[in-house]
Amino acid sequence: MTAPDASEAHAEREQAVTDKVLGSFADTPDARHRELFEALVRHAHAFVRETRLTEAEWEAAIGFLTRCGHITDDRRQEFILLSDVLGLSMQTITVNEPDEPRATEQTVFGPFFAEGAPEIEVGGDAAQGAAGQPCWVSGTVTDVDGTPVAGAEIDVWEADDDGMYDVQHGDGRVTGRARLRSADDGRYSFWCVTPTPYPIPHDGPVGDLLTAAGRSPMRASHLHFMVTAPGMHRLVTHIFVRGDDHQDSDAVFGVKDSLVVDFVEHPAGETAPDGSTPDVAWSQADFDIVLAPEETA
Incomplete structure (x- = not known):
């Protein structure tokens, strides 16, 4: 019998580590937890083996994640930014999006939503003093069959003309965000400011990642929406300004x-x-x- 060569023996030792770790989750009481833990181990170990990750690189990665934690506070969520720039946020959205082609498409939630937005009437002012060009936004909320959805709760939020959300200013202002409800005929409308492009926060570890990759931190001009109604799948989406230079490199x-x-x-x-x-x-x-019906989510 031929003895395995050195490379085969090394691969067997590597696989043995993975198998031992997987085995440690064999008695996980919750089946979904076990599925997630085991998949995480398999993919993470495969990444290390495929890239032949060095100990120095792993230490640098730990340091990077530590920095993400240190810079995160009640106004800045670096881990959401990291998820966003790696496309993990969009992939998770895509996996969970309702399988209903007639419904409005979903996109990223982003790190700047805040509870407690001012309530406004249809036709009211969502800008709340945010700097920028006035913009009138209107439309209807319907189900996939075209039936108007009355009383749908619509949250909107956006950056001001300086590319800053209110929570980034740090002075307690509440601008560029509001909540309204669609009328009986499904119509909605409000004033806001015309969206402009802006960079995501790039003075921290996520910014360092983008610099190392030669990527831009710019987001295409957009306005956020979150729309909910009884019996409907929650919609989180944006609208983007046609002609923006950053749409192909958001x-x-x-x-x-x-x-x-x-x-x-x-x-x-x-x-x-x-x-x-x-x-x-x-x-x-x-x-x-x-809006898609809840059962298609």
Whole structure:
């Protein structure tokens, strides 16, 4: 019988480590926990073996994750940024998205949502004092058969003209976010500011990762939506400004063609859909929202 050569023996020792770790989870009481633990071990060990990861590289990775933890606070979530720039957020969304082609597509949640947004009426002001060009956004909320959804809860939030969300300013302001409900006929509308491109926070470890990869931290111009209604799958999505230079290189891979819409420019003094006459130039976007039924999620 021929003895295994050195490389085969080494591969067997490596596999033995993986097998031993997998075996340690054999008695995990919860079946789903066991599935997740074992898959994590298999894929993580395979990564180490495929890349022939060095001990120095592993120590650097631990240091990177430690830095992510240290920079995270109640206004900044570095681990969400890391998930976003690695495409893990979008992949998780894609895996869990309802299998309903008529529904509005989902995209990343992002790290800047905050509970307790001001409640506004249909046609109200979601900008709440955020700097930027006024923008009128309107549309309908329906189910996949076109039936209007009355009373759908719509959260909207966005960065200001300086590329900053209110929570990033650190002074307690609440701007660029609001919550409203669709009318009986499913219609909704509000004023906000025209979205502009901005960089994700890149002064920390995630920024170092992007620099090492030669990637841009820029996000394409967008406005966030989260829409919920009884019996419907929760929708988390954006709308993107058509023509933005960063749509093909969005740092978090969030752009989908169906979510790119026209923002039509209007001159100062032109009458807006709500009857007002803004004294500055303003824009207008239409976005119809289609919700999937909960059972298709």
